[in-house]
Amino acid sequence: MPGILPAVVEVEGGDFVLVALVTAISLGSLAMAALFRQQVLAAPEGTENMRRIAQAVQEGANAYLGRQFRTLAIFAAIAFFALMALPADDATVRIFRSVFFLVGAGFSGAIGYLGMSLAVRANLRVAAAAENEGRDPAMNIGFRTGAFVGMATVGLGLLGASIVVLWFQDDAPKVLEGFGFGAALLAMFMRVGGGIFTKAADVGADLVGKVEQGIPEDDPRNAATIADNVGDNVGDCAGMAADLFESYAVTLVAALILGSQAFGDKGLVFPLIVPAIGALSAIGGVFLTKPRAGESGLKTINRAFYLSAAVGAVASTIAAFIYLPSKWSELGSGVSAELSPPVFASGAVVIGIVLAAAILALTGYFTGTEHKPVKDVAATSLTGHATVILSGLSVGLESAVYTALVIGAAVFGAALLAGGSGGLALFAVALAGCGLLTTVGVIVAMDTFGPVSDNAQGIAEMSGDVSEAGAQILTELDAVGNTTKAITKGIAIATAVLAASALFASYTQSAFEEGGAFIADEFLVYDAKLIVGALLGASVVFLFSGLAINAVGRAAGAVVYEVRRQFREIPGIMEGTGRPEYGKVVDIVTRDSLRELATPGILAILAPIAVGFGLGVGPLAGFLVGAIASGTLMAVFLANAGGAWDNAKKLVEDGHHGGKGSEAHAATVTGDTVGDPFKDTAGPAINPLLKVMNLVSLLIVGAIVNLSYGEDENDVVRILIALAAATGIAVAVYISKQRESQLGDDVDTPAAVETV
């Protein structure tokens, strides 16, 4: 790798026109998004009751996101100035890296907000359509809502990246680090905060409603139902949209950084062409998503995915052969491989697209109700709660392995295309990431479909205005939504691993640029300090997961106490004559989620700083590898165990093993409750975690090398920075532990016991 040093690259002439065309496509995507939004809003709004409930959900979601953005503004401001203080090649990079940090964060937040704000308007329209017009129109509204978010994600991601390339040319990769970091940081906070919100409300509602009082989900007598529906929107919708936008942006950033070094000028253009093709094929995919008669909703959505993936693969290959020269020497970057540039590039892109399809199939197998794993988990409900937990954990652990094998095969395949050249191999990985991105438009659409249909069912149930037939349709759509949500998580993890690996390559590259080739000795994997780094990287993943799960438990506990209090103190709730104070629960969950998101967020930002400045540039590399390896497995494990439990419960509710109300059902409810924070809080938050840690490392590597070996060598300053970061983590963890104590005490009081 020391051989590859960045050439001066310029995007001009035909290339300039091409990138401008990408900008135009990004604007076109945004226009399409606006069109889809209009289509959704044009649908009728349903009954008075529905509107009232939807209104409550809207207000709750708006209030939460508003407060969340105000909280995050503090973090963003600190990060803005911290970025300014970091070393940079020149003033342009220094200033605009910070400015585009804000742009990235703003886009990420905007996607989340826009997605949420349409989802809370679409939910009642889907419910109304299911009642009055039938399944296909209802599904259409849900999928168009998703398409809006998908096209907005793709549009804003491409817009940001292409403008930076046009504007900053040679400096674009450095400025993009800021853009990517902003997107990732905000997405991580939205993922964690929204994830805690949605699951605290869900688990809290289930514990009191289903388990203690024996009333169904979304029953209006449960004070936590509105909070539960708000959660779907701020977690599954806003959080996931921000997360996928971030995946999109960061993958592009990584590809552009490595691209300019491997492909020269063209390396700043080709990684933009591929997702631009993806944007076009996604638009096609959305228009093709028309349910055929008698076909399941999932089949329709899968068809859209496979079609747009196939179109993306073919078109990217054609683009590679037209745009890239057939000889490496013509690229002028000094890098080469055995395969010609078009074969190399299109091969990598196709690997990414095939990876997306493979993960779709694998996740479907491990979390779908029609396959063996979920059936087995459901069967273990006959021997009680413990066996359901154990079998779900097993499914999660094993499915993580197969997913990791597939991702590993993709990375290895990409490396093989490069024929052994270190830097080129990781550019191939980044290009595979771009391949994955071509499917993001449809993936986001699939994902947003989930919370919208979930909410539609909730509103129908609470309003009491939907007939048997309409409810049946909504249940079917909700089940489809569950599967699409699980699949999206799998794809999101794959993009995270590819993007993180590529960013990791940029990190070592930057270390070489700063420190010279001799620094290679720091990166030998058998160095004891590097092994310690790897251990710490794995530790952060485990701690982050533990903190997130714990946070949900704490916040859910608060919901349980509030709902119990309302049942106790407000007369007539169970009889339907008293009205629960829904807003109170929303307030509690909002407050707790915002408080809880700080600790995992601080951990993600400060851990690489502590390791990098404290132990050095090599151990930080070990740290990143340890985090990527165990993070990949942990993320899939958590997501799929949760998905399997969720659908095992659905199987039992569909009448297997004794059906609703049986002992077996109670056991699967336990599984589902354990799985909730797994699959919707901790698991998906690991994606942005990996990228935030890699981006922080990438941003600080210059400073570390400089303080360790450079002109400003100063061990005292270096150690002080590390200690400050470590202290920050310790304080944050300590504070969150203190909160735990209070709840522990609360739980233990006799008053609490009496209410059980």
Add this chain to the structure above:
Amino acid sequence: MPGILPAVVEVEGGDFVLVALVTAISLGSLAMAALFRQQVLAAPEGTENMRRIAQAVQEGANAYLGRQFRTLAIFAAIAFFALMALPADDATVRIFRSVFFLVGAGFSGAIGYLGMSLAVRANLRVAAAAENEGRDPAMNIGFRTGAFVGMATVGLGLLGASIVVLWFQDDAPKVLEGFGFGAALLAMFMRVGGGIFTKAADVGADLVGKVEQGIPEDDPRNAATIADNVGDNVGDCAGMAADLFESYAVTLVAALILGSQAFGDKGLVFPLIVPAIGALSAIGGVFLTKPRAGESGLKTINRAFYLSAAVGAVASTIAAFIYLPSKWSELGSGVSAELSPPVFASGAVVIGIVLAAAILALTGYFTGTEHKPVKDVAATSLTGHATVILSGLSVGLESAVYTALVIGAAVFGAALLAGGSGGLALFAVALAGCGLLTTVGVIVAMDTFGPVSDNAQGIAEMSGDVSEAGAQILTELDAVGNTTKAITKGIAIATAVLAASALFASYTQSAFEEGGAFIADEFLVYDAKLIVGALLGASVVFLFSGLAINAVGRAAGAVVYEVRRQFREIPGIMEGTGRPEYGKVVDIVTRDSLRELATPGILAILAPIAVGFGLGVGPLAGFLVGAIASGTLMAVFLANAGGAWDNAKKLVEDGHHGGKGSEAHAATVTGDTVGDPFKDTAGPAINPLLKVMNLVSLLIVGAIVNLSYGEDENDVVRILIALAAATGIAVAVYISKQRESQLGDDVDTPAAVETV
């Protein structure tokens, strides 16, 4: 590291006498073991009823171990010949590496067998002493049983290593690879097989007995009780003894391999002196373990530990200053550091001893009933099964992080002593491992105390011949045993990480010896293939854990069906007039455990072969780092989550949160049942897994380098070997999946449902 190449080392003159003295100490330790054994057997045997029950447990345990050894003989024979086929420096190494492989395996098996065979004789003597003589004599018998196993472990470990050093001199490190591999391989199988046995019987007995029929633990009406007690002996006793022997042997092996390169002749002697001192201080510790009036049993045992640790630290430091020269140049190995050799060596040893003490404290905090984590888990039982699971998982995840931080600090501290020299840093890690070893005598004694007191309680309960007061004493001893078991697991994991890191260093060292310095490029951590390796290493840990948990679930299911069948078909069991067929359950668990241990075992052996030959020597290094990093976290997570659940249940049974029979109790029983395979099957089996994978890598590295770059370069053969190994894993996993299907079908039959 390429700079350190092995010098010709000879152990002669004073050194020869010293090593001979170590041999004598090892024989002395074995003599002490025999003495302790006699003391235990001299105690009175208790009532007719007790003898009859103990007899049944003995027979069951003997039958299981006998069948297990016959099964493992096949694996051992294959490994024996496979080792012969691997490259070696000369015929001596080739032959004696294989011969000492058998010796290592034999010692490992012998320790397990001897420990088990005394434990099944001690259990009823402890019960009788508790009834007739009071707490202190009962505790004394239990602890002497442990001391027998401890001294036998230390004696056989030192005996094997010192004889190899005396006999083979320069070739000793290579021959020791065989010795260590034999010990680790057998220990892994005994850990997995015994772990599956003990938890299948335990979980099966609990599911039918406690959960379905509402009868207490160890109730003679439960057909699985004898199997449960057999399990304590073959899993917790034989399995753990073999595991700790293996830790002992492998750590010594790693230290001796690295020692000869760092310290020359003296490097083959000093790593033997340290554990020999440990043997002597352990004997002192055992004799000092006399309970003081009114003191809890745990305090007595802790005192023995801290005393022997302090004596070990002081004596090792004195030995280092007497034995080692004060200048590096006098060592003649060409290696040096800033600190003088005695400071370096004694510093590393003390780090290891401090690490042991720190882990003792940490594990006690996270799994002890008197501290916050377990109290919090117990409190969550008020909100049901799911919250108990979530809080226990959180405790496990977070405690894993702190333990990893402590281990990481120890590795880093050891590396700092070496002042940056790669090879020397890892020798320091190995010496820290030797420091840990000084405490193994007492640790094994503490651990064996657990199953013996657990069994004593079982026999007392089943015989009905023990009064209230006697039962109270046994309950106290059992609780002490639970904590000592948890602590041992923590220490075992720490030794595993240190030994695995040191072995990993030997692996890269061997690669350099075979391939020359240019091979360093293969080990750069940012190589995409190496990242894939790390991903695969983490995958193996997850898959292994999933397989082990799954195996327990399957085998427990078989127990559940058999016990239910007996309740149904044998009249009068519940009334106490019919006698259950205990032997039938033992047979079923024996058969299933032996069938189930193959798949994880095959995975551990073949995975490094597939990765190494398939992807190369660098990716195999990444694989090992990925496995060590995620394996450390996973092992502690599983052990401590399980320990916390176990003791949370005890807290509730002691009357908190509603006490026995409450809803809260049922929730903690679920936690405990989930925790059983965590803490006693999957978690502890990860220790030998890490070492087996490192040793396999160390043994094959010569062949990989040779086929990849050497004289016999041959990619076809290399890929074929990898494919064969990968196919072997796939077939083994497939076969175990098929078994799962059958159980799944069985569970689903209406007949099975009726019996619930």
